[in-house]
Amino acid sequence: MDLQLHIFLNIIAFVLLGISISFSGLYVLQQKLLKEKKLNMIQKIPSLESSDHWAARFVVLGWITLLSSTFVGIYLAHEVWGSSWLYQPKILMAIVTCFWYFIFILMRLRFDYRGSKFSFINLLGFISFLSTFLYSLR
Secondary structure, three states, X not given: OHHHHHHHHHHHHHHHHHHHHHHHHHHHHHHHHHHOOOHHHHOOOOOHHHHHHHHHHHHHHHHHHHHHXXXXXXXXXXXXXXXXXXXXXXXXXXXXXXXXXXXXXXXHHHHOOOHHHHHHHHHHHHHHHHXXXXXXXX
């Protein structure tokens, strides 16, 4: 049951962080269209503020889910490998990814990272998460 919970939480985290990346992508697209003054296309896309807002909300939800999944994964790893679980690369990658998102959320709250900066850092976090996921499939 614990393994199923771990997998389920990872899938939910992947979906939530994927939605966040989608909103970040919409932000970058909207910004590009505004610079190019293609105003007729802009009406079909959420506003910059809205895209940034929802991207941030989904990052927080995704991080909480990812953190929960990581805790379940660490528990399972301890059950399987005993005290040597810390030396497993996928565990280390998952911990680094959780830490990345934690720092990212703090930067958003403390230093008011928004807009393009937020979108770029969000993309790096998602790549880290995707790398961890793909590595675990090996």
